[in-house]
Amino acid sequence: MLRRCQLSGLAYGLTIALSTIALSLYPSNSSAIEATATLLQQSRQRYDAGQLNEAKDLLSKVQQQSQAKGDRLTGAIALSNLALIESDQGNWKTANQAIADSLQSVRSSADSSNHPLVLAQILNVQGRLQLAQGNAQSALQTWQQTAKLYRHQKNSNGEIQSQLRQAQALQALGLYARAYQEILFPLRDRLQQQPDSDTKVWGLRSVADSIAIIGNRADAEKVAQSSLTIAERLKNPAAIAASQLTVANLIVTKIRETRSLGTVGQEDTQIQRDTQQAIALYEKIAAIPSPNQLRAQLNHLTLLLESDRLPEASQLASSLQPTLLQLASDRPGIEAQLNFASSLLRLQKATKVADASITPLLTTTSNRAKALNDPRLLSNALGHLARSQEHDRQFSTAQTNTEQAILLAKAVNAPELVYRWSAQLGRLQEQQGDRAAAIQSYSQAVETMRTLRGDLLGLNADAQLVEPETLEPVHRQLVSLLLPKDGSQPSSGTLKKARDIIESLQLEEINNYLRAACLQSKVEIDTVLTSSAISQQTAVVYPIVLPDRIAIIVSAAGQETKLYTQPVSQATVEATVKALQSSLRNRISLGFKQPAEQLYTWLIQPIEATLEQQKIETLVFVLDGALRSVPMAALSNGKQFLVEKYSLATTPGLKLTNPQPLQARTLSGIAFGLTEARSVKLPNGGSQSFSELPFVKPELEDLQKEIKPSTVEMNEQFTRAQFQQLLQKSQAPIVHLATHGQFSSSRDQTFLLASDGVIDIDQLATALGARDNARTSAIELLVLSACETAIGDDRAPLGLAGIALKSGARSTVASLWKVNDTATSTLMQRFYQAVATRKVTKAVALQQAQKSILADPQFRRHPYYWAPFILVGNWL
Numbered sequence: 119m120l121r122r123c124q125l126s127g128l129a130y131g132l133t134i135a136l137s138t139i140a141l142s143l144y145p146s147n148s149s150a151i152e153a154t155a156t157l158l159q160q161s162r163q164r165y166d167a168g169q170l171n172e173a174k175d176l177l178s179k180v181q182q183q184s185q186a187k188g189d190r191l192t193g194a195i196a197l198s199n200l201a202l203i204e205s206d207q208g209n210w211k212t213a214n215q216a217i218a219d220s221l222q223s224v225r226s227s228a229d230s231s232n233h234p235l236v237l238a239q240i241l242n243v244q245g246r247l248q249l250a251q252g253n254a255q256s257a258l259q260t261w262q263q264t265a266k267l268y269r270h271q272k273n274s275n276g277e278i279q280s281q282l283r284q285a286q287a288l289q290a291l292g293l294y295a296r297a298y299q300e301i302l303f304p305l306r307d308r309l310q311q312q313p314d315s316d317t318k319v320w321g322l323r324s325v326a327d328s329i330a331i332i333g334n335r336a337d338a339e340k341v342a343q344s345s346l347t348i349a350e351r352l353k354n355p356a357a358i359a360a361s362q363l364t365v366a367n368l369i370v371t372k373i374r375e376t377r378s379l380g381t382v383g384q385e386d387t388q389i390q391r392d393t394q395q396a397i398a399l400y401e402k403i404a405a406i407p408s409p410n411q412l413r414a415q416l417n418h419l420t421l422l423l424e425s426d427r428l429p430e431a432s433q434l435a436s437s438l439q440p441t442l443l444q445l446a447s448d449r450p451g452i453e454a455q456l457n458f459a460s461s462l463l464r465l466q467k468a469t470k471v472a473d474a475s476i477t478p479l480l481t482t483t484s485n486r487a488k489a490l491n492d493p494r495l496l497s498n499a500l501g502h503l504a505r506s507q508e509h510d511r512q513f514s515t516a517q518t519n520t521e522q523a524i525l526l527a528k529a530v531n532a533p534e535l536v537y538r539w540s541a542q543l544g545r546l547q548e549q550q551g552d553r554a555a556a557i558q559s560y561s562q563a564v565e566t567m568r569t570l571r572g573d574l575l576g577l578n579a580d581a582q583l584v585e586p587e588t589l590e591p592v593h594r595q596l597v598s599l600l601l602p603k604d605g606s607q608p609s610s611g612t613l614k615k616a617r618d619i620i621e622s623l624q625l626e627e628i629n630n631y632l633r634a635a636c637l638q639s640k641v642e643i644d645t646v647l648t649s650s651a652i653s654q655q656t657a658v659v660y661p662i663v664l665p666d667r668i669a670i671i672v673s674a675a676g677q678e679t680k681l682y683t684q685p686v687s688q689a690t691v692e693a694t695v696k697a698l699q700s701s702l703r704n705r706i707s708l709g710f711k712q713p714a715e716q717l718y719t720w721l722i723q724p725i726e727a728t729l730e731q732q733k734i735e736t737l738v739f740v741l742d743g744a745l746r747s748v749p750m751a752a753l754s755n756g757k758q759f760l761v762e763k764y765s766l767a768t769t770p771g772l773k774l775t776n777p778q779p780l781q782a783r784t785l786s787g788i789a790f791g792l793t794e795a796r797s798v799k800l801p802n803g804g805s806q807s808f809s810e811l812p813f814v815k816p817e818l819e820d821l822q823k824e825i826k827p828s829t830v831e832m833n834e835q836f837t838r839a840q841f842q843q844l845l846q847k848s849q850a851p852i853v854h855l856a857t858h859g860q861f862s863s864s865r866d867q868t869f870l871l872a873s874d875g876v877i878d879i880d881q882l883a884t885a886l887g888a889r890d891n892a893r894t895s896a897i898e899l900l901v902l903s904a905c906e907t908a909i910g911d912d913r914a915p916l917g918l919a920g921i922a923l924k925s926g927a928r929s930t931v932a933s934l935w936k937v938n939d940t941a942t943s944t945l946m947q948r949f950y951q952a953v954a955t956r957k958v959t960k961a962v963a964l965q966q967a968q969k970s971i972l973a974d975p976q977f978r979r980h981p982y983y984w985a986p987f988i989l990v991g992n993w994l
Contacts, residue, residue, distance in 0.1 A: 154180055154192055161199065168449030168490035170203050177203070191236055194224035198240040205247050208493055208529030217244045238267040238276060242283070249287060250531055258287035278321045281305050285328050295880055298332045306341055319349045319357045323364050330368055335375070336801070339368050359408040366399035366414070370421055375864055377424075393425050412441070416457045423464050431465055443479070447486040452495055455483045459502050466509065477506045484519075494535070497526035501539045508546060517546045537566040541592045553599060560596035564619055567592070590743075591665075593623045598664045601681060613671055613679050620662050620742055621771040628770060655735035656993070661721050663688050663743040672725050674732055682724040688743070691720070695744040702752060703935050705982035710752065714981075718753040721745075722760065729764075736961050737764045738993055740771065746915045747907065749934055751968060752985040759981065762972070765965035767993035768915075779994040780851070780898050780929075780953065780960055787828035788844060789854035790836045791818045792871055796858075801869055801878045808871055811904055813939035814856040817946050821854055824950040828852075838872045842885045851898035852953075853886070853927070856946075859905035861918045861932075870905070886927065897927035899953075899960060903946055906935045906986075918990060928992040929960050941983040945971050961993035 157180045164173035177196045184193035197220035204213035220240050227233060245260035261283040268276030281301050288297035302325055309321045322345035330338035346361035373392050400421070403414035415438055422431035435458075442458045445451035459480050466473045480503040487499040501523035507516035520543045527535035544559035597616045602608060657674040668691065670682040694713045701709035729737075737760075739750055750768070751761035760766065791814040797807040815832065822828045829850070831840055836857070845853070859870040869876040877885070886897065907915060918932055931949070933942070948970045952963035968984045977983040 154183065157183075158195070165199075165203065166449065167446075168452065168487075168492045168495060170207060171491045174200060174203050190223045190227040191233070194220045194227065194240060195236060197223065198243045201247065202243050205250060206492065206494065206530065208526075208531065210247075210251060210531075213247055217247055234267045234271050235273070235276075238264045238271075238273075238280075241267070242280070245283060245287070249290060254287045254290035258284055258291070261287060275317055278305065278309075278317075278324070282324055282328055285332075289331060294332050295884070298329065298334060302329050302332065306337075310344065314348050314351055316352065316354060316357055319345050319352065319354070319361060322348070323361055326364055326368065330371060335368065335372055339365070339372075342368055355406060356408050356410075359403045359406065359410045359414075362399045362403050363410045363414055363417075366396045366403075367417065369396040369399075370417070373421075374424070393421065396421055412454055416454065416461070419458075419461045423461060423468065426468070428465065428468055431461075432469070435462060435465060439475075447489070449490065449492060449495060452483055452487050452490070452499065455479065456498050456502055459483065459506070463502070463505055463509070472509075477503070477510060480506050493526040493530045494532055497523045497530070497532065497535050497539070500526070501535065501542065504539075504542065504546075508542070508549075513546055513550050517543065517550070520546060533566050533569045537563050540566060544592070544595070548595075548599070557596065557599050560592060560599065563592050564596055564622065568622060590623065593619055594662075594664050597662055597669065598666075601662075601664075601669045601683075603667065603683060603685075605683060607681060610679050613681060616662065616669070617660055617671055617740075620660075621740070624742070624770050655733055656738060657725075657729060657732070657734045657736070658738045658740065659721070659725065660740045661742060661745060663691055663745060668720055670721065670724060672728065674734060677732060680728070684720045684724060686720060692744045695748055698752070699747060702749070702981055702985060705938075705980045708980075710981060711754065711756075714752050714754045714759075715756055717748065718755050718760065722753060722755070735765060736959070736993060737766055738961075739766070739768045741768055741915075747934065749981070749985040749988055751988075752981040759972070759985075761965055761968050761985075765959070765961040765993070767961045767989040767991070769991055769993075780956075783851045783895075783898055785825050785852065785954065785956070786850040787821060787825040787852035787854060788848045788850040789818050789821055789828060789830045789856065790841055790872075791815070791830065791832045791856040792836055792858065792873060794833055794873075796871060796873070798871065798875050801867070801876060808858045811856070811858070811939060813943040814904070817856055817903065817943040818854070820943070820947040821950055824947070824954040825852055834873050836872050837874045838877055838881065841872055841877060842881070845885045846893065849893060849895060851895070852901070853897050853899070854901045854903065855905075856903045857905075858936075859902060861905060861907045861915070870902075898929065900927040900930045901946075902930065902932040903942055904936065905933055915988075915990075930990045931960075931964060931987060932990065934986040934988060935982075937986050938977075938983050941971055941977055944974075945984060945987060959994050961989055964989050 157176050161173045161176035177200045181193050181196040197216050201213045201216035224237050224240055241260050241264045245257040248257035261280050265277050265280035268280055285297040285301045306325050309318055312318050322341050326338045326342035342364045346365055349357035349361045369392050373389055376389055400414045400418035404411055419431060419434050442455055445454055462473055462476050484499040484503050487496040500519045504516040504519040520539050523539040540559050540563035544556045547556040547559055597619055600612055600616045657672055660671040662669045665688050668684040668686055673679045694716050698710060698713035701707050750766050753760040793811050793814045795810040799805050818830045857871045862868050868879045945967045948967035949963055952958055952966045971977050971984040
């Protein structure tokens with residue numbers, strides 16, 4: 119099975135039309151050549167209709183005729199298209215042999231005039247086979263060859279396609295930034311400079327789709343809009359509809375991203391505006407006959423369902439049903455019917471009104487897919503049929519069809535289908551009381567998810583691979599089955615598996631957030647606990663939020679890992695967290711007390727006696743779900759805050775990258791600060807004014823006193839260019855940034871402020887994580903003293919942790935909200951004083967600094983002043 123980072127961008131490249139290049143190879147006055155061309159054209163028609171075996175038969179006939187005539191070029195074309203069909207049917211060995219024979223045949227052909235174009239077409243197929251089998255590096259090299267061939271032949275369409283495929287391969291390797299900077303950005307500018315043409319419209323539209331997958335949605339929207347503007351100038355109805363569809367789909371992607379934050383207020387108003395804009399575009403496309411008319415209507419239906427506009431969705435579904443039932447029994451027709459049936463199933467679930475037409479429709483669709491002998495299509499059809507049968511409580515029949523759908527999906531290497539149907543199988547087995555089988559099926563789904571997670575949020579409305587609401591519940595349901603509710607202790611292996619399942623979800627979320635190569639964890643925390651003398655009084659606390667309880671897994675040096683359970687619903691946990699978040703940011707209200715004590719009761723009280731018995735001094739939390747946005751220091755037993763009893767740290771996973779005590783390094787620092795007010799343009803296209811930070815200057819002066827030597831760049835010296843240049847040259851283990859900033863789970867709402875504008879997420883990661891420069895050692899401590907995470911966004915701390923992980927910073931200290939200047943300056947001074955002693959861990963240094971603020975009568979009454987500062991990563 120491929121890892122997720124090896125799969126990104128694959129979805130839109132697997133199904134490709136057969137080559138018809140041979141139709142123009144030879145003079146058309148030859149009856150024999152015309153007959154060959156006719157066979158090739160017929161094979162393409164069969165392929166497009168999903169009649170794969172019939173297309174293979176025709177291509178085999180062409181290949182045999184060409185071999186008899188010694189026509190290696192035409193035979194090579196037939197073989198490459200045979201390779202494509204074999205791969206569609208999951209026959210990888212046969213496909214690889216066919217493409218190898220095709221390349222050998224074309225390279226030994228005597229016809230040199232058409233050789234480059236034929237070779238380029240065959241190499242395109244080879245690249246797709248390589249990518250589909252997980253060899254993205256080879257696919258990249260292959261498509262670099264095709265681009266060169268097309269360039270020499272002055273074939274701009276072919277060259278653009280090859281460049282887009284190279285971006286695909288780079289995405290599959292996790293090199294999102296490189297794909298954008300080296301290919302998509304230059305290609306965008308090159309297309310913009312060309313005179314208006316249908317090729318320019320298509321090229322910009324394709325670039326927009328690729329940029330969206332990279333994660334730069336704002337740029338993708340601009341490029342798509344440019345494509346639409348040019349199509350309207352050209353007065354090409356089909357191109358207008360296609361570009362409108364791209365723009366609408368990108369808006370839907372934006373809506374999904376905004377909804378994923380789980381925030382309320384201004385975002386809700388923006389979602390409504392965006393929804394109306396997308397619907398208006400879908401309705402425009404649907405009003406005029408075009409190849410995109412039905413796709414727009416189906417996407418419109420999906421958007422209405424996702425927006426809970428059920429009466430409108432019911433009305434649109436009723437109007438579409440006659441058209442969908444009359445579609446041809448070819449691949450496009452069946453795919454449209456499956457899309458429609460999926461929406462009907464969702465509508466049925468939402469309205470709780472049975473729809474007797476769904477199962478017969480899916481039964482017919484499955485039979486048609488089987489007749490086409492298209493494994494991918496049949497897998498999708500059988501899986502959807504099983505979903506409908508599950509609703510009808512035909513569990514045994516549904517399980518049989520789901521199992522068959524999984525086998526077919528595996529045969530054609532379709533991990534998105536393997537995931538979907540494995541999760542469905544686990545649910546069916548659980549409903550039938552087969553707990554062991556359900557665990558196995560859910561485990562397969564979770565493992566497959568690792569190949570998919572990075573693709574999900576970046577996909578547009580046409581490419582939704584997995585329903586968003588199924589992602590986390592599958593992981594949590596598996597953990598729920600693994601961990602008993604009755605208070606009994608599972609084996610250490612079971613506890614480790616449960617931890618790993620949730621951790622893999624969190625790390626994949628960070629990968630998706632960063633649009634980066636897969637982050638690799640290297641050292642188990644359990645290993646650190648047993649090997650490091652400094653960790654003997656450390657416990658790792660892993661609270662997992664399940665639908666009906668919190669499962670708390672605790673590990674400590676020399677002790678068996680144990681499970682503690684608190685019976686509380688996930689909804690109650692989330693409501694309590696929201697109440698605490700809101701009240702912690704309001705220094706006037708004392709409303710934080712009740713939720714802070716409630717969370718203490720759930721998370722700390724069950725393990726308190728064990729912690730005291732083992733003389734634990736440091737708690738390392740691996741937080742999950744809504745808990746990730748909670749500063750653990752603010753939890754209270756009514757008499758003491760948690761930070762008064764323990765030094766605290768959080769980490770995104772149970773593995774760290776080469777943890778080392780800070781004391782092992784010679785201390786030095788580099789710092790950047792901004793004291794002056796600024797009004798700047800944000801990455802999302804908006805603008806914002808930021809107030810002055812007068813206490814930044816004394817904060818950085820204190821840093822220079824405590825950490826020697828330290829370089830400080832402030833105000834006009836703190837430019838984006840200077841920031842990048844100095845960090846690339848610096849060997850300082852401590853990097854301190856005292857400036858406005860925000861971390862959000864939305865990339866275009868994540869930034870730091872320099873004197874000449876914002877430093878966006880990619881620029882920040884590049885500056886901190888550059889490896890092609892003079893820095894030879896990792897950043898030990900990254901401090902962000904004036905930043906904040908978006909309120910209500912429980913994934914924002916993952917972004918903060920992701921920056922630290924990608925940069926290689928072993929530890930990050932950051933604030934969850936903007937805090938009082940005086941308190942921040944004092945806290946930072948005390949923190950660096952403790953660090954400079956070289957006698958305490960970073961966690962203890964932060965604890966001592968927070969306790970000193972807590973002891974100040976003007977700040978003690980409210981955690982607002984000291985609680986937002988958290989330590990992420992290595993606590994040593």
